Amino acid sequence: MRYIPHTAEDVRQMLETVGVTSVDDLFAEIPSSLRLRRSLALGEPLAESELLKKIRRLAAQNATADTHASFLGGGAYNHFIPAVIDQLISRSEFYTAYTPYQPEISQGTLQAIYEYQTLICQLTGMDAANASMYDGASGCAEAVLMAVRATGRRRILLSSALHPEYLATVRTYCRYLDLDLIEVPCDAGGGTDGAALLRLLDDRTAALVSGYPNFFGVIEDLSAQAAAVHAVGGRLVTVVQEPIALGLLKSPGELGADIVVGEGQSFGIPLSYGGPYLGFFAVRQGDIRSMPGRLVGQTCDREGRRGFVLTLATREQHIRREKATSNICSNQGLCALMATIYLALLGKAGIREVAGHNLAKAEYAKGKIAALPGFSLPLSGTTFNEFVVEADEGAAVVLERLEKEGILGGIPLQRYFAGMDKRFLVCVTEQNSREEIDALVSALAGGKQ
Amino acid sequence: MKSLGTQGLILNEKLLFEHSDAGRKGYSLPRLDVPPARLPAALVREEVSGFPELSEVDVVRHFTRLSTWNYGVDSGFYPLGSCTMKYNPKVNEVAARTPGMAAAHPSTPDHLSQGALALMHDLQEALAEISGFPAVTLQPAAGAHGELAGMLMIRAWHEAQGNSRKKVLIPDTAHGTNPATAALCGYEVVPIASDGVLSAAAVAAAMGGEVAALMITNPNTLGLFEAQIREICQIIHDGGGLVYCDGANLNALMGIARPGDMGIDVMHFNLHKTFSTPHGGGGPGSGPVGVTAVLAPFLPVPVVVEEQGTYRLEVDRPLSIGRMKAFGGHFGIMVRAWAYIRSMGGEGLKRASEMAVLNANYIRARLEGTYHLPYTARSLHEVVFSDRDLGGNCHTLDLAKRLIDYGYHPPTIYFPLVVKGAIMIEPTETESKEVIDEFCDAMLSIAAEAGENPDLLHQAPKKTRVGRMDETGAARKPRLKWEK
Numbered sequence: 001m002r003y004i005p006h007t008a009e010d011v012r013q014m015l016e017t018v019g020v021t022s023v024d025d026l027f028a029e030i031p032s033s034l035r036l037r038r039s040l041a042l043g044e045p046l047a048e049s050e051l052l053k054k055i056r057r058l059a060a061q062n063a064t065a066d067t068h069a070s071f072l073g074g075g076a077y078n079h080f081i082p083a084v085i086d087q088l089i090s091r092s093e094f095y096t097a098y099t100p101y102q103p104e105i106s107q108g109t110l111q112a113i114y115e116y117q118t119l120i121c122q123l124t125g126m127d128a129a130n131a132s133m134y135d136g137a138s139g140c141a142e143a144v145l146m147a148v149r150a151t152g153r154r155r156i157l158l159s160s161a162l163h164p165e166y167l168a169t170v171r172t173y174c175r176y177l178d179l180d181l182i183e184v185p186c187d188a189g190g191g192t193d194g195a196a197l198l199r200l201l202d203d204r205t206a207a208l209v210s211g212y213p214n215f216f217g218v219i220e221d222l223s224a225q226a227a228a229v230h231a232v233g234g235r236l237v238t239v240v241q242e243p244i245a246l247g248l249l250k251s252p253g254e255l256g257a258d259i260v261v262g263e264g265q266s267f268g269i270p271l272s273y274g275g276p277y278l279g280f281f282a283v284r285q286g287d288i289r290s291m292p293g294r295l296v297g298q299t300c301d302r303e304g305r306r307g308f309v310l311t312l313a314t315r316e317q318h319i320r321r322e323k324a325t326s327n328i329c330s331n332q333g334l335c336a337l338m339a340t341i342y343l344a345l346l347g348k349a350g351i352r353e354v355a356g357h358n359l360a361k362a363e364y365a366k367g368k369i370a371a372l373p374g375f376s377l378p379l380s381g382t383t384f385n386e387f388v389v390e391a392d393e394g395a396a397v398v399l400e401r402l403e404k405e406g407i408l409g410g411i412p413l414q415r416y417f418a419g420m421d422k423r424f425l426v427c428v429t430e431q432n433s434r435e436e437i438d439a440l441v442s443a444l445a446g447g448k449q
Numbered sequence: 450m451k452s453l454g455t456q457g458l459i460l461n462e463k464l465l466f467e468h469s470d471a472g473r474k475g476y477s478l479p480r481l482d483v484p485p486a487r488l489p490a491a492l493v494r495e496e497v498s499g500f501p502e503l504s505e506v507d508v509v510r511h512f513t514r515l516s517t518w519n520y521g522v523d524s525g526f527y528p529l530g531s532c533t534m535k536y537n538p539k540v541n542e543v544a545a546r547t548p549g550m551a552a553a554h555p556s557t558p559d560h561l562s563q564g565a566l567a568l569m570h571d572l573q574e575a576l577a578e579i580s581g582f583p584a585v586t587l588q589p590a591a592g593a594h595g596e597l598a599g600m601l602m603i604r605a606w607h608e609a610q611g612n613s614r615k616k617v618l619i620p621d622t623a624h625g626t627n628p629a630t631a632a633l634c635g636y637e638v639v640p641i642a643s644d645g646v647l648s649a650a651a652v653a654a655a656m657g658g659e660v661a662a663l664m665i666t667n668p669n670t671l672g673l674f675e676a677q678i679r680e681i682c683q684i685i686h687d688g689g690g691l692v693y694c695d696g697a698n699l700n701a702l703m704g705i706a707r708p709g710d711m712g713i714d715v716m717h718f719n720l721h722k723t724f725s726t727p728h729g730g731g732g733p734g735s736g737p738v739g740v741t742a743v744l745a746p747f748l749p750v751p752v753v754v755e756e757q758g759t760y761r762l763e764v765d766r767p768l769s770i771g772r773m774k775a776f777g778g779h780f781g782i783m784v785r786a787w788a789y790i791r792s793m794g795g796e797g798l799k800r801a802s803e804m805a806v807l808n809a810n811y812i813r814a815r816l817e818g819t820y821h822l823p824y825t826a827r828s829l830h831e832v833v834f835s836d837r838d839l840g841g842n843c844h845t846l847d848l849a850k851r852l853i854d855y856g857y858h859p860p861t862i863y864f865p866l867v868v869k870g871a872i873m874i875e876p877t878e879t880e881s882k883e884v885i886d887e888f889c890d891a892m893l894s895i896a897a898e899a900g901e902n903p904d905l906l907h908q909a910p911k912k913t914r915v916g917r918m919d920e921t922g923a924a925r926k927p928r929l930k931w932e933k
Contacts (some may be wrong), residue, residue: 003536003725005881006804014811014882023803026810027705029674029827032525034706048540051791055784059549061564063557072554075775082476084505086546088512092727094545096521096537098529098858099731103920104913108519109730112512115465117931122499128929134733136589137775165775172749172771173597176604176635176828199779219492239728250494272545273565274555274776275590276733294731298931299923301916311923320629320845322638325631327593334729337512344465344508345475348500353478354487363486382489383857403558411556 001045009361062273062406063441069436070408073386073427074165075136075241076217076274077266079354080431085268085341095334099294103309109333110308112297114339123246123343123351125253125259126282131336132293132328133279136263137166140209140239141173141324142281142292143261147207147235148179149290149325155180157200159192159210163216164416170209170237174228184208190218190379190388198228205234207259212238212252213245216382216388216425217362226256242266243280244429245384247355259283268342269335278335288312357430358385361437363427370440375444379424386427388413391444395424398444405443452582453525453856453887459914462514465501466931475505498923499933500855512911518914519730520858526884528812530831530861530873531624531670533700533722535805538792541725543786550784559761565780566760571751572787573737576718579790579798580699581709582739584747588778592697593626595717595736601770602635602715602740602747603662603691609768611675613688614661620647621867622669622678624695636661643867645824646673649680656688667708670865670873671824672831674701682712689745691715699723700877701806704799708739715740720779724786735782749773803876805830808885814876815889819896823868830877836870839896841903845870848895850909855891 006014011023020026027035039164046054064070065078072078089095093108100106100113113131120129133139144156156174158167160183167183174181184200186191192210201208208229213219226236238252240262252260264278265271283291289312297311316324346354362385370377374392391398395412410427413420428437451665462543489491520527527534545551553565573585577810578850589595607614620643626732628638641647641655646914652663663685667675671704673683694708694716702708709714712782721734728734740748750769751762793801806829813832820834836845849859849872861873876885898905910916 001793001800003538004797004800004804004878006807006878010882011804011807018807018814020810022808026806026827027829029676031676031707032678034679034711036704036706036710040704040798042575042790042795043791043800045797046532046791047793048792049804051540051788052543054791055544055547055550055568055788058564058568059547060564061567062549063561064549064552064554066548066552068561070554072556074556078552078554082505084475084509085770088509088516090512090539090542091516092523093516093519093521095542095727096523096727097519097730098532098534098728101529102520102849102853102859102860103918104850104910104915105518105520105858106730107914108515108517111462111464111515111518114729114929114931118464118466119500121930122497126551128927132732134594134779135774135776138483138590138594138773148775163775165772168772169774172601172773173633175601175770177633178635188905219488233868246494247497248488248494249492251705252492270546270551271554271783272551273553273557273562273780275774275779276735276781284682288929295927295929297923298622298928299919301918303916305915307915307918309918309920309923310605311920311927312931314924321625322628322632324629327597327626327633328591329593329626330591330732331733333731334727335733337730340465341508341512344501344503344511345505347469347474347476347502348497349502350474350476351497351500354476357478357481359488360481360483360486364483365590382661383491384488392827403561408554408557423536430478433479437483 006075012091045083050410052294068406068408069439071410071426071428071440072408073288074425075244075263075413076271078271078429078431079266080321081268082345082347085338089334089338089339100310103307107307110296112340114308117296119340120280120282120344124258124282125251127285128288129235129282130291130293130295132217132331133281134332135275136241136275137169139261139279139281140166141170143237143259144170144209146259146290147237147291150287151206151235153206154205154207155204157182157208159184160210161186161190161192161214161216161237162211163215166239181344189381190216191220191381192291194224201228203232205232207235207237209237209239212240213242213384216379217383217386218379219384221237222252222255222257226416241387244355244358247351248359262337267339271393278332290325293328294331361432362387365437369444372445385429386425388423389426392421396421399424407440407443409440454854454912460514462511464931465511468503468507469501471502473502473504475503475508481515488671506908512734518682525856525879526793526888527857528860528874528876529856531697532876533875533877535877536879537726537727538720539787541788544788545778545781545784550567566753568787569783570755570760572783574586574755575772575790576737576739580716580739581707583742584745584748585737585739586752587737587763587783588749588773589736590774591734592717592719592736593630594773595738596630597633598749598773599693599715599717600630602744603693604634605747605770606744607661614659616659617661618655620665622671622865623664624666624670624697627664629824645826647681649673649677652681653684656684660688660690662691662693664693666698666700667699668829671833672828673824673826674829697722701802703802705802714744718785724795725789726782726785733779735779752778759822801878808876808878808880809829811885812876812889818890819893831873831875833868834872835868840900843903843906845872847906850890851906853910854912856886857891881920
């Protein structure tokens with residue numbers, strides 16, 4: 001019981017002060033028929049050394065980019081994480097704090113979130129951002145709900161080139177809200193089909209939701225989409241699942257997006273088998289009061305010293321209860337801090353350089369793979385760091401062969417799309433060396449010889 | 450004044466953007482070993498305008514200084530009611546950072562992720578044992594997210610039976626997120642008044658054919674056990690409804706009593722409260738949900754299943770409510786909670802609940818008589834006072850700010866809403882008698898100050914880097930980002 005400080009003598013004195021004779025008496029309000037009459041079957045407590053041995057044994061059964069050459073992306077990305085990040089977030093004044101309800105002793109968290117909000121605005125070209133979303137998918141669902149609130153309309157167009165798990169999350173959130181969710185098909189380039197979009201847009205449309213880059217890695221034509229959706233009075237929701245791309249790409253704000261959401265895991269947050277990650281969420285000035293989540297604002301104290309507080313709480317669940325803008329009550333503080341440190345380290349030049357490396361490596365891999373007999377790149381759209389490959393012999397066979405060579409070659413698209421049994425999604429980041437990419441190409445070719 | 454807080458070297462620090470100097474960077478990349486590539490010019494931005502330019506040491510010093518303006522559990526006592534701010538064991542941090550765990554990609558094939566899946570399955574089983582629910586999902590990302598998953602399952606169950614009830618009963622002692630969650634599931638909220646503890650008669654009077662569910666917190670936000678819980682569940686079930694329990698206060702019950710044995714149908718866990726994972730300045734948390742066997746088919750996907758010692762993520766479940774987020778959940782938080790449960794064992798968890806309840810009752814005994822206790826029923830792990838008896842026109846906020854000068858994080862204030870001027874104290878089990886005595890001394894001393902020199906409270910805090918903030922001004926003219 002190394003985390004519990006009470007000695008037998010402490011307990012005796014405390015019980016005396018309380019005025020009861022045993023610890024059990026403290027639970028007298030719990031009817032005896034409800035009391036558990038046995039010990040919890042959870043085994044003996046493990047010593048610290050035993051626990052670490054057990055966790056290492058379990059960890060050894062997982063494949064990672066340390067044990068394999070990894071080309072897995074699809075919403076979670078293997079980017080380099082500078083040592084500074086873990087050192088700084090391990091300062092326990094950051095990680096053992098709660099939501100900053102008492103600003104005088106939470107200025108560290110509050111200022112860091114304010115800096116995070118600013119960085120996200122600069123990157124997305126928007127006016128305000130929060131640090132409250134659990135991940136890109138739930139942020140996407142919250143964006144849909146916000147578009148409905150802001151427009152009073154109930155029809156949502158969703159690009160079918162969005163991440164399938166984001167689409168599924170939107171469907172879950174909207175299950176009982178009587179909304180019209182309509183998927184817009186893709187064109188041959190792998191982007192949202194512009195002609196189909198124009199047919200589906202009408203004055204009942206609250207929003208179009210599309211990716212940038214989308215799930216297939218393709219860079220959508222946001223300007224055209226913004227013009228089309230604005231013409232009917234709807235909002236453009238842009239979903240960025242790989243935000244490193246924004247180091248090179250024009251910002252969604254510049255191209256006309258009204259709400260920008262995305263996944264911040266790429267910014268120094270470990271892959272950690274799917275979480276915790278960081279959903280970012282940014283809006284334009286006019287929508288600040290209808291956005292969900294906690295916001296930090298700048299203000300000053302009685303002496304005029306600059307400081308930061310949680311603000312605009314009138315939108316929140318603990319005040320408006322059933323009329324709240326969402327039921328979110330946390331911010332994703334520590335993950336937002338990781339992203340803030342990451343972006344501060346990269347800065348203006350670094351974000352562009354990292355994006356450039358991702359693009360260059362992916363283009364190199366694309367060129368080599370496209371030249372292999374039996375393989376093709378079925379989508380013609382411009383991509384950033386991931387792309388779809390088609391294999392004549394079938395994706396499952398190919399990926400299994402790669403695995404035997406110690407390569408995690410990509411995500412089979414059959415997992416999400418019936419009929420795509422020949423296609424898989426390959427992601428190349430700055431972490432993949434030329435040597436690794438060449439090994440992937442030669443392993444792909446291996447089956448042919 | 451005997452005080453833990455003191456004044457020392459408090460360093461000033463600008464915003465990141467105010468440090469920036471053109472040409473600096475704090476990041477290095479390997480030499481590009483492939484030919485450079487270009488995107489079509491029309492797609493490319495000039496630069497990320499406004500981004501800072503800093504060296505590594507600038508960044509390190511900046512965030513190190515910011516950290517010193519924060520108060521965490523490792524700094525001292527954090528008696529934030531209903532938030533369960535217990536000590537966060539360090540070995541849990543090491544466990545979560547084990548490379549095979551921290552670097553695992555969520556789309557790795559199941560057969561190459563057996564360690565992660567085994568840990569998740571083991572955690573599911575442990576949570577089931579602690580709560581008495583046969584099925585558990587780990588996917589929800591936070592308590593409120595778990596609440597949403599749970600209420601969606603309740604609605605899905607009703608719909609599967611062709612039953613479209615539209616109302617949810619919520620007692621006035623409920624957590625703030627509960628009504629918002631019910632509204633997100635398309636339900637209309639019907640409040641029920643309680644007298645500190647919810648009576649079966651009040652539930653019976655409110656129950657009817659339109660009621661889909663009752664949402665309850667047990668122990669409730671006053672720190673009181675809902676003693677009629679079994680009768681209440683029976684009334685709801687007899688009327689064709691289900692019972693949701695907010696598990697935020699489970700820290701009082703581990704090894705003592707199990708919500709699943711009380712007739713409750715769905716409950717979320719807060720791994721960041723009960724199971725010692727740190728809250729990170731407001732997140733990330735994790736909000737697994739336990740359900741009865743009847744509701745198991747409605748769990749969100751994916752579900753971790755075991756077959757002959759092999760684990761896999763199951764996604765094909767026709768009655769499932771769907772996905773709550775991308776991937777499997779906040780795995781890094783699961784690793785920490787798993788490490789905690791395995792470090793404590795069954796007896797350790799029970800001891801934790803016992804000492805949490807003892808600490809709360811000890812605080813109550815020491816402060817009762819000086820501070821007003823609005824509800825006198827026996828307390829479990831937290832105790833609610835009010836500012837009624839504070840002198841000198843001092844209110845809960847003044848007390849909270851004065852506590853900061855004494856070196857403590859204030860308790861939860863103005864919650865629960867049913868108590869005017871509420872002060873909600875939750876010590877948890879990881880605080881020693883010595884710490885609690887010092888805190889109680891501070892509370893008593895502040896009560897005396899309120900009568901004798903109330904300005905000390907009204908002007909507090911005096912020793913922090915900044916004083917009381919102009920929050921009205923912040924909301925009236927929001928400045929939400931830095932601009933030159």
